[in-house]
Amino acid sequence: MRIAHEEARVRVPATTANMGPGFDSFGMAFRFYDEVSVRPIIGVTSVRVEGVGEGVVPTDDDNLVVRALRAGLEAAGAPQAGFEMRCINRIPHGGGLGSSASAAVAGLMLARGLLSDPRALPLDSVFSLATSFEGHPDNVAPAVYGGATVAWIEADGNPRSAPMPVDGSLPVTILVPPPATRLSTEEARRVLPNSVPRADALFNTSRAAVLMLALAGRPDLLMAGTEDRLHQEYRRDVLPGSMAVMDSLREQGYPAVISGAGPTVLVLARLADQTRFTLEQHGWRVLVPGIDTQGARLL
Ligand SMILES: Nc1ncnc2c1ncn2[C@@H]1O[C@H](COP(=O)(O)OP(=O)(O)O)[C@@H](O)[C@H]1O
Numbered sequence: 356m357r358i359a360h361e362e363a364r365v366r367v368p369a370t371t372a373n374m375g376p377g378f379d380s381f382g383m384a385f386r387f388y389d390e391v392s393v394r395p396i397i398g399v400t401s402v403r404v405e406g407v408g409e410g411v412v413p414t415d416d417d418n419l420v421v422r423a424l425r426a427g428l429e430a431a432g433a434p435q436a437g438f439e440m441r442c443i444n445r446i447p448h449g450g451g452l453g454s455s456a457s458a459a460v461a462g463l464m465l466a467r468g469l470l471s472d473p474r475a476l477p478l479d480s481v482f483s484l485a486t487s488f489e490g491h492p493d494n495v496a497p498a499v500y501g502g503a504t505v506a507w508i509e510a511d512g513n514p515r516s517a518p519m520p521v522d523g524s525l526p527v528t529i530l531v532p533p534p535a536t537r538l539s540t541e542e543a544r545r546v547l548p549n550s551v552p553r554a555d556a557l558f559n560t561s562r563a564a565v566l567m568l569a570l571a572g573r574p575d576l577l578m579a580g581t582e583d584r585l586h587q588e589y590r591r592d593v594l595p596g597s598m599a600v601m602d603s604l605r606e607q608g609y610p611a612v613i614s615g616a617g618p619t620v621l622v623l624a625r626l627a628d629q630t631r632f633t634l635e636q637h638g639w640r641v642l643v644p645g646i647d648t649q650g651a652r653l654l
């Protein structure tokens with residue numbers, strides 16, 4: 356296998372994970388993208404970052420996208436090179452919209468785009484490599500395949516995923532709090548207990564099944580289908596502002612959940628203008644991106 360193209364470009368969607376009861380398994384992709392281009396060069400790797408992470412993320416071989424690209428080339432049996440990369444980043448880092456999963460998927464897709472034969476790195480390998488790289492198949496699956504997905508780990512340790520049917524008219528609103536409240540996924544996982552009461556496990560099992568029905572076209576089930584007892588409450592102390600917004604929205608009848616490990620809040624509904632205005636007055640970004648159905652795409 357060899358690098359056969361002078362340039363590759365990719366766009367990868369932001370994703371939400373959990374969606375309330377589907378902890379570590381449910382995910383969905385949004386029409387809100389990072390875009391990355393890369394050129395193989397003779398020389399030292401350099402990364403130009405525009406937007407989110409500019410001046411913060413590494414601009415050399417330590418960059419997550421470059422590391423994933425190298426892992427993809429290695430998996431396909433292709434030689435390494437130096438790289439000139441340009442990242443246009445929109446997905447907030449540590450925001451609960453799967454930025455690290457999208458970055459890993461971007462690098463692997465770029466490897467696919469540079470190869471003489473992309474079949475050497477099939478999409479399913481992009482999914483499993485990105486999962487081993489980043490650790491969250493619930494974000495990686497929608498980033499790779501688009502739409503809503505359920506992901507799980509097989510007994511042999513391999514990640515799997517399958518699409519979940521979603522009513523195309525389902526409205527989604529994403530509430531991104533001010534940047535000062537960013538929270539790394541690692542930190543948000545440290546506060547989770549190792550075991551949970553059986554009643555709570557049963558509660559989430561039923562709610563996850565209800566959410567599947569709700570997504571597929573039963574909006575009357577969205578409130579019940581977005582209840583959770585496995586992660587959100589345990590994270591309250593590290594997500595006080597987001598939990599308060601989620602609680603308030605739910606009291607008003609909106610099916611609101613914490614997106615991924617937070618602090619972004621996901622609402623499976625359209626907000627009333629006044630509610631939107633109030634959030635914006637408090638520094639929240641209110642996005643209505645729509646559901647991405649294509650997943651990561653080479654451009
Ligand atoms: N586009 C990117 N380029 C380089 N590094 C990134 C990129 N996106 C995410 N990362 C890395 O991943 C970290 C955020 O990952 P994480 O804590 O899992 O939050 P989330 O995935 O919810 O945004 C960032 O602080 C950064 O180190």
Ligand SMILES: N[C@@H](CCOP(=O)(O)O)C(=O)O
Nearest residue numbers: 372379451452453540615616
């Ligand atoms: N299931 C994970 C999802 C993490 O998503 P992220 O977008 O916050 O990285 C969790 O809840 O920890």
